Amino acid sequence: MSQDLVIAVDAMGGDHAPDVVVKGLALAAVRHPQVHFHLYGDEARVGPLLNEHPALAPACTLTHTAEAVSSEDKPSQAVRNGRKSSLWLAIDAVKQGQAAGVVSAGNTGAFMAMAKLILRTLPGIDRPAIATVLPTLRGESVVLDLGANAECNANNLVDFAIMGEVFARTVLALERPTVGLMNIGSEAGKGTDAERDAAARLSDSTLPISFHGFVEGDDLAKGTVDVVVTDGFTGNVMLKTLEGTARLYTQFLRQAYSSSLLAKLGYLMSRPALEKVKARTDPRRYNGAMLLGLTGVAVKSHGGTDALGFANAVCVAIDLVSQGFNETIKGEFGKVEMPLAAPAAAP
Amino acid sequence: MSQDLVIAVDAMGGDHAPDVVVKGLALAAVRHPQVHFHLYGDEARVGPLLNEHPALAPACTLTHTAEAVSSEDKPSQAVRNGRKSSLWLAIDAVKQGQAAGVVSAGNTGAFMAMAKLILRTLPGIDRPAIATVLPTLRGESVVLDLGANAECNANNLVDFAIMGEVFARTVLALERPTVGLMNIGSEAGKGTDAERDAAARLSDSTLPISFHGFVEGDDLAKGTVDVVVTDGFTGNVMLKTLEGTARLYTQFLRQAYSSSLLAKLGYLMSRPALEKVKARTDPRRYNGAMLLGLTGVAVKSHGGTDALGFANAVCVAIDLVSQGFNETIKGEFGKVEMPLAAPAAAP
Numbered sequence: 042m043s044q045d046l047v048i049a050v051d052a053m054g055g056d057h058a059p060d061v062v063v064k065g066l067a068l069a070a071v072r073h074p075q076v077h078f079h080l081y082g083d084e085a086r087v088g089p090l091l092n093e094h095p096a097l098a099p100a101c102t103l104t105h106t107a108e109a110v111s112s113e114d115k116p117s118q119a120v121r122n123g124r125k126s127s128l129w130l131a132i133d134a135v136k137q138g139q140a141a142g143v144v145s146a147g148n149t150g151a152f153m154a155m156a157k158l159i160l161r162t163l164p165g166i167d168r169p170a171i172a173t174v175l176p177t178l179r180g181e182s183v184v185l186d187l188g189a190n191a192e193c194n195a196n197n198l199v200d201f202a203i204m205g206e207v208f209a210r211t212v213l214a215l216e217r218p219t220v221g222l223m224n225i226g227s228e229a230g231k232g233t234d235a236e237r238d239a240a241a242r243l244s245d246s247t248l249p250i251s252f253h254g255f256v257e258g259d260d261l262a263k264g265t266v267d268v269v270v271t272d273g274f275t276g277n278v279m280l281k282t283l284e285g286t287a288r289l290y291t292q293f294l295r296q297a298y299s300s301s302l303l304a305k306l307g308y309l310m311s312r313p314a315l316e317k318v319k320a321r322t323d324p325r326r327y328n329g330a331m332l333l334g335l336t337g338v339a340v341k342s343h344g345g346t347d348a349l350g351f352a353n354a355v356c357v358a359i360d361l362v363s364q365g366f367n368e369t370i371k372g373e374f375g376k377v378e379m380p381l382a383a384p385a386a387a388p
Numbered sequence: 389m390s391q392d393l394v395i396a397v398d399a400m401g402g403d404h405a406p407d408v409v410v411k412g413l414a415l416a417a418v419r420h421p422q423v424h425f426h427l428y429g430d431e432a433r434v435g436p437l438l439n440e441h442p443a444l445a446p447a448c449t450l451t452h453t454a455e456a457v458s459s460e461d462k463p464s465q466a467v468r469n470g471r472k473s474s475l476w477l478a479i480d481a482v483k484q485g486q487a488a489g490v491v492s493a494g495n496t497g498a499f500m501a502m503a504k505l506i507l508r509t510l511p512g513i514d515r516p517a518i519a520t521v522l523p524t525l526r527g528e529s530v531v532l533d534l535g536a537n538a539e540c541n542a543n544n545l546v547d548f549a550i551m552g553e554v555f556a557r558t559v560l561a562l563e564r565p566t567v568g569l570m571n572i573g574s575e576a577g578k579g580t581d582a583e584r585d586a587a588a589r590l591s592d593s594t595l596p597i598s599f600h601g602f603v604e605g606d607d608l609a610k611g612t613v614d615v616v617v618t619d620g621f622t623g624n625v626m627l628k629t630l631e632g633t634a635r636l637y638t639q640f641l642r643q644a645y646s647s648s649l650l651a652k653l654g655y656l657m658s659r660p661a662l663e664k665v666k667a668r669t670d671p672r673r674y675n676g677a678m679l680l681g682l683t684g685v686a687v688k689s690h691g692g693t694d695a696l697g698f699a700n701a702v703c704v705a706i707d708l709v710s711q712g713f714n715e716t717i718k719g720e721f722g723k724v725e726m727p728l729a730a731p732a733a734a735p
Binding site: 176177178188191192223225231232233257258259260261262263271273274275277278279280281282283284285286287288289290292293294296297298300301303304306307308309310311312313314315317318321322 | 523524525535538539570572578579580604605606607608609610618620621622624625626627628629630631632633634635636637639640641643644645647648650651653654655656657658659660661662664665668669
């Protein structure tokens with residue numbers, strides 16, 4: 042096999058699979074012509090789609106499976122019964138060394154359960170974290186954990202900080218990314234034990250991390266730091282609140298613009314400028330949640346996304362592989378002193 | 389003393405005190421001409437301001453104190469050294485029965501520490517919660533806890549649910565308010581023990597609560613439920629994320645509108661319609677975080693608010709008193725069965 046980068050793809054995951062998957066791959070292939078894609082899914086449905094994309098087809102191999110995890114399946118069910126599903130096979134391809142990363146738009150719980158089971162965490166990491174890049178006033182920040190771990194101890198938070206910092210350095214190409222720990226106030230005594238302990242360890246100057254200190258919920262959008270670290274419960278609520286607020290504003294604006302003829306005309310005149318805002322905050326540009334900390338790259342696309350969104354998720358996976366994220370993480374955790382692995386209270 | 393409603397006011401708390409305080413009271417007095425205000429603060433500064441508001445002055449009494457809690461004071465310092473401060477005296481007035489509620493725009497930590505110490509919680513309630521009303525796609529929802537308690541057990545969450553429901557019924561005048569518990573998924577197994585236990589108890593049909601079940605971060609803006617319950621850490625991050633996202637959108641829009649002559653013209657034409665959106669999401673309309681669960685009404689205004697915002701906080705306090713919130717709470721917790729007070733794991 043050539044040394045080209047290979048990405049395994051769950052062709053049957055997501056609301057509009059396999060159509061959106063194949064179309065998304067076609068877009069990603071334009072940006073990354075050297076990448077190979079190993080697709081797993083129903084030959085009868087995926088085959089014809091590949092034929093419609095002659096520029097993409099040579100970069101793809103397709104392994105047939107009639108089974109797929111459905112969106113209603115519980116993670117435990119999927120793990121027990123889905124060993125021949127497109128999702129399982131795609132993740133397993135990474136385990137077997139046939140692909141460097143896997144992308145799916147399918148059942149999130151199943152994706153995470155299978156990925157953790159098959160791929161396992163890298164040495165020194167206890168729990169993987171879901172991370173994503175979000176737009177801010179200053180540009181972009183990476184945020185984790187967004188839901189993999191409902192409860193975290195100080196060790197987990199420190200691991201997430203290291204992983205987030207490595208991501209910002211390797212993939213976002215920031216020289217000295219700043220890291221902030223989400224809390225409910227900037228004063229030292231605030232928050233829970235886990236936050237305080239993690240902050241104390243991160244402030245330790247032997248770590249190669251530019252630790253800013255505590256940040257609050259509004260610091261995310263401000264772009265106060267490049268990496269925002271929090272436990273999975275808080276992160277998930279934070280992310281969904283952000284999405285909900287964005288939708289609220291979009292809805293209010295839509296109502297305002299359609300409320301009178303004058304407003305409609307005003308909208309038409311402002312439209313080119315407003316389209317730029319829309320592009321800057323377009324969720325499809327940020328589609329692709331990364332499960333960081335596993336022995337292989339695993340990226341989860343929103344289930345309902347379109348081809349452009351799926352292509353973005355694929356490109357996120359490609360970037361993680363090509364920028365050597367996992368190799369750098371292994372190096373960082375190899376260097377890290379024992380005190381970081383000090384026992385902490387169980388979550 | 390007459391049976392009129394009396395509100396104690398910390399005249400020296402906040403970035404623009406006492407000016408904004410007095411101007412805000414003047415606005416509130418227009419809406420509530422029967423309310424009396426007991427102000428605490430520096431006579432030399434507050435007196436002349438009252439003279440400038442002859443319609444307000446007769447409704448006010450002013451007790452002089454030269455001391456005030458500063459915005460830098462740690463809560464423990466303030467409690468130890470601030471027994472003659474305007475903030476302490478105002479809260480103590482409620483304890484002494486001289487006022488039914490207290491409003492301050494000052495140091496939040498000091499406000500909460502003093503209020504909890506002086507006023508104590510109502511029978512059956514272990515911890516008070518900070519609550520506020522927020523705009524949603526459907527109208528308004530009340531959200532708590534927004535930061536009083538970094539960690540909560542199931543008992544606390546159930547208490548918050550009851551308090552939130554009573555608020556929605558008595559002050560928001562909703563007949564059968566729905567209550568949702570913030571979580572990271574709607575499935576029963578999600579989240580932490582505290583969430584799962586609280587949900588189990590709230591689902592118990594002997595409680596007079598219309599429990600919807602779990603909600604996620606984006607349900608807040610959607611207005612899926614009338615009352616959103618969460619622990620203080622999550623709530624605080626949620627609220628600040630919401631505020632930060634709103635500011636991000638406002639900033640992006642401002643940049644878009646000033647980016648070209650055409651966009652500027654478009655903005656002018658849409659402005660009347662956009663002003664309606666601005667009004668609907670104006671933070672001053674929602675200014676006034678309520679500390680629910682204490683033996684007296686206590687409302688905290690944002691420190692940097694203007695007269696309109698402060699007036700809103702005052703009106704929130706007046707509504708809580710006039711709608712009999714605390715009396716209704718006492719009744720609800722009196723009715724509630726012992727199982728609700730079952731010992732839960734310490735947070």
